[in-house]
Amino acid sequence: MTAVLPSTHPKTRVKVSEKRGAKGKAITCVIGEHITFKEHSLLSYCFADWQPIIFDMLVVAAAVEFCDRLKRRPALHWSREFELEIAVHDKARWDAPEVKSALISAVSFLTGDKWVFNFTARKTNESPRTQSSLNLPSGARAIVAFSDGMDSRAVAALSANLYGSGVVRVRLGTKKHDQPCKGRSRLPFTNIPYKVRPSAGRFPEASNRSRGFKFAMISGIAAYLSKVDTIVVPESGQGALGPVLIPVVHAYPDYRNHPLFTDRMERLFAALLGHQVAYTFPRLWFTKGETLKAFVTESDERDSWDSTVSCWQQNRHVPVEGSKRQCGICAACMLRRTSVHAAGLSEPNDRYVWENLSADSFEQGASPDFAKHTDALRQYAIAGTMHMDHLAGMADSQRHAPTVRRNALQLAQALGISNEEAEVKLADLLRRHRDEWCAFVGSLGPNSFIRQWTANLQ
Helix, strand or coil: CCCCCCCCCCCEEEEEECCCCCCCCCEEEEECCCEEECHHHHHCCCCCCCCHHHHHHHHHHHHHHHHHHHCCCCCCCCCCEEEEEEEECCHHHHHCHHHHHHHHHHHHHHHCCEEEEEEEECCCCCCCCCCCCCCCCCCCCEEEEECCCHHHHHHHHHHHHHHHHHEEEEECCCCCCCCCCECCECCCCCCCCEEECCCCCCCCCCCCCCHHHHHHHHHHHHHHHHCCCEEECCCCHHHHHHHHHCCCCCCCCCCCCCHHHHHHHHHHHHHHHCCCCEEECCCCCCCHHHHHHHHHHHCCCHHHHHHCCCCCCCHHHCCECCECCECCCCHHHHHHHHHHHHCCCCCCHHHECCCCCCCCCHHHHCCCCCCCCCHHHHHHHHHHHHHHHHHHHCCCCCCCHHHHHHHHHHHHHHHCCCHHHHHHHHHHHHHHHHHHHHHHHHHCCCCCHHHHHCCCCC
16 A cells, blocks of 8 residues: 655645634635535535535535645655644534544545644534425435546446436536436536635645545435445546556555545545445446447447547647637547547547647647647646556566556455455456557557657557
């Protein structure tokens, strides 16, 4: 297991409360000012009975995000140190040793930082919200995170084949389109119900590892309110395990879709809510291409894959004549394009800014109407290609065998399977990723700038 590096920088103290207090050493985060709730979306988490603990869980998730984005990570080290004080309705519940221990374990493991949590009693209670007219889940059997992503769309549909109408889709995005709906019925969990804002300008830190905690907290709340014990993680193998197998330079591994992290969230929900949930990974041992192929083969929603979005880039960085496109060259886009090829499908070239990956040079591959060429985008492209290529290079590699074996051991412990089974499954996944990657790059031709950057196809 990867250890959290000790912080060599001063501790950042943040105080989260209902109103501004006297100025002190702590940075103030005010509920209603820096953490703002969208009433319509919040109501989708408020059923017949108002439960202040749910509101507090959302505040805790928002407070962690506020801290994570507030403090820039050091240039030569990853870890930071936070002391976070949060006003809650039920101080005794949050102060319980098993709750606080589980919370620290989950957040520290995910972000790679050192966290201290202190709780105070709210001075005023939050106003109750209820919505008896909401179409509550009936016969719910599983929670599935739902977003614009390809895996999310595919696995939500495949889960419906397994659980029928018992699948509850929880929207994890912030856009109004593509929200779960059923005719004109009002459904629960239509959006993340809060936003986090800085005191001024923009948040300085962009890594935002706490997003995984936010999404896990939201899905756990939905499971608790729906009275179900199964949460489906839609990520396929490369997306869930790749960021841990191939971390970026000095960065702490990204565990946001990894069973080692969801294990910790399961313990938190058991301690805080007395509710046992199990995060399941139905596509963990499948490539994204295999998941997409299963989706278009087995689901009535098969045609909707084409409208999904995978790109990491913000729209303002990659516009083409004012229209929104995916960049086509970040790691997420490279995995998407490889997977579409592996599934025997195709997309229009103008879906991406980098329309032609067969071009001789990086610059020539972009749309002629794209005017924002930067060195940063080139570095994103190289990093995206290298991530895919290095992951492929781990297959049947003696040099990488200890890393594969160590990760298999961690997965075996988290999933409750034997070390041997985990090692066989992980090795096989890496081979299939390698085969899909090599086939995709090969299809681009011998002069492709992508092929020029690869090591495993030379």
